[in-house]
Amino acid sequence: MKEISLEGLNEKIYEYKTKCGLKVYMWVNEKVNSCLMSLSVKYGSIHTKFKVGKKVYEVPNGVAHFLEHIKFNMSDKVTAHDEFYKIGGDANAFTTFKYTSYIVFATSHKIDNLKLLLDFVYNPYFTKKMITKEKGIIIEEANMSNDDPYTKIFYDSLKNTLQKSNYRNLITGEPEDIKQIELEHIKAVYNTFYHPENMFLTITGNFNPYEMTQVVEESLAKKEFAKYCEPIIIKEQEPKKITEEYVESTINIAYPRIRYAVKIPLNKFKNIELIDLKMMVSLIMNINFGSTSDFKEELIEKELINTMRYAIDIYDEYLVITLSINSNYKDEIIKRIGDKLANLTITEKDLKRKKNADIAALILQYDDIEMVNMKIQDDIINEGYIITDLKERIKNIEKVDLDKIIDCINLDNIAISVFLPKENQEC
Numbered sequence: 001m002k003e004i005s006l007e008g009l010n011e012k013i014y015e016y017k018t019k020c021g022l023k024v025y026m027w028v029n030e031k032v033n034s035c036l037m038s039l040s041v042k043y044g045s046i047h048t049k050f051k052v053g054k055k056v057y058e059v060p061n062g063v064a065h066f067l068e069h070i071k072f073n074m075s076d077k078v079t080a081h082d083e084f085y086k087i088g089g090d091a092n093a094f095t096t097f098k099y100t101s102y103i104v105f106a107t108s109h110k111i112d113n114l115k116l117l118l119d120f121v122y123n124p125y126f127t128k129k130m131i132t133k134e135k136g137i138i139i140e141e142a143n144m145s146n147d148d149p150y151t152k153i154f155y156d157s158l159k160n161t162l163q164k165s166n167y168r169n170l171i172t173g174e175p176e177d178i179k180q181i182e183l184e185h186i187k188a189v190y191n192t193f194y195h196p197e198n199m200f201l202t203i204t205g206n207f208n209p210y211e212m213t214q215v216v217e218e219s220l221a222k223k224e225f226a227k228y229c230e231p232i233i234i235k236e237q238e239p240k241k242i243t244e245e246y247v248e249s250t251i252n253i254a255y256p257r258i259r260y261a262v263k264i265p266l267n268k269f270k271n272i273e274l275i276d277l278k279m280m281v282s283l284i285m286n287i288n289f290g291s292t293s294d295f296k297e298e299l300i301e302k303e304l305i306n307t308m309r310y311a312i313d314i315y316d317e318y319l320v321i322t323l324s325i326n327s328n329y330k331d332e333i334i335k336r337i338g339d340k341l342a343n344l345t346i347t348e349k350d351l352k353r354k355k356n357a358d359i360a361a362l363i364l365q366y367d368d369i370e371m372v373n374m375k376i377q378d379d380i381i382n383e384g385y386i387i388t389d390l391k392e393r394i395k396n397i398e399k400v401d402l403d404k405i406i407d408c409i410n411l412d413n414i415a416i417s418v419f420l421p422k423e424n425q426e427c
Contacts, residue, residue, distance in 0.1 A: 008391035014209045020220050021197035025376050026209040034107045035205035036373050039121050043193035044098040046166035049234040057188050060180040062173015065095040070134050080120035089113040099381050111215055118219045128183050142172040149253045157259035157417040160244045164236040167315045197228040202376045204369040242415040251419045260323040260337050263413040280405050285310045287350045304329050330418050344406045358394050
């Protein structure tokens with residue numbers, strides 16, 4: 001058992017690797033009674049093409065999410081939800097672009113819940129009948145996503161920004177994608193990626209970490225795992241240019257929405273770790289566009305906007321900065337956003353205040369077992385390890401560092417997506 005100390009936070013995470021290759025990350029909080037367990041596989045919606053040995057596999061969009069759904073079937077008549085209910089566990093799952101996570105929340109019978117989590121995820125039970133039945137349910141879910149204006153705004157904006165990347169595609173897959181999913185696709189993905197060496201278990205809350213690791217070892221020892229085949233993900237090469245500079249469409253919303261996306265190749269930011277890059281760009285955006293920024297306050301005061309939010313995302317080799325604004329004055333706002341992005345400013349006073357706020361938020365995070373669980377998952381998926389010095393990284397950011405980042409923010413590739421309310425739409 002390895003103890004990982006988090007610098008400046010007085011917290012530690014236990015790391016343990018099982019004999020079959022599954023890594024377990026644990027954070028103990030004795031102030032709570034509950035426990036959150038998540039078993040995650042490094043396989044998400046973007047991983048539709050992969051190579052095993054000399055063989056190349058290509059599966060329809062939506063397979064990761066489809067597999068997440070049917071994985072809860074333990075037999076023709078029994079679901080994992082039924083079994084968790086008997087022992088007081090609250091089970092769920094989610095699929096992201098990069099990974100799938102199966103989770104259970106428990107306040108009692110924690111050992112039994114952990115055993116059941118391992119049992120149902122590592123139970124390769126799939127049938128054609130099950131897949132046929134599930135297609136209708138997931139197609140309905142995909143249609144609901146397409147009907148949801150905010151989901152549509154997100155993906156339409158992404159499609160205007162990214163030309164070929166799988167990040168453009170709905171995580172559920174479109175109805176036509178889902179119709180193409182067959183038993184062979186499910187088995188290929190499960191047998192390739194659902195291996196302990198490509199998965200990790202995260203446990204946060206009140207429990208004994210030594211007891212938990214013993215339970216994991218004993219449970220996994222009863223199962224048979226083939227040798228891990230080390231698949232290689234095949235990605236589409238994403239062009240530098242955005243798809244469309246300006247797109248305007250109507251949608252079922254009350255107020256016009258503007259999505260202003262800046263696409264920048266990561267190689268513009270030389271010798272900067274991704275962890276630091278994301279933190280520094282976030283600080284720059286917070287100071288210039290955040291809730292207490294002079295720019296946002298001015299726009300609200302002049303009644304030019306209702307809301308304005310920003311997001312920082314990494315899509316393979318690209319950093320994408322997105323501003324999302326509700327406004328009835330699209331032309332004015334687009335001009336002002338463009339001018340502000342071309343003239344980003346940082347003061348020592350603002351930097352110190354925002355850094356202190358980020359450190360405070362980081363410390364408070366360790367009062368919440370769900371937030372810590374997600375933080376560990378994000379670290380493993382995005383970095384491959386637990387970030388131990390996050391507080392110090394934030395403290396060490398200087399104005400000169402942010403000024404260098406600003407100089408590298410290239411505005412050559414901007415995708416503007418405007419979504420207007422349908423006529424006669426009621427507010």
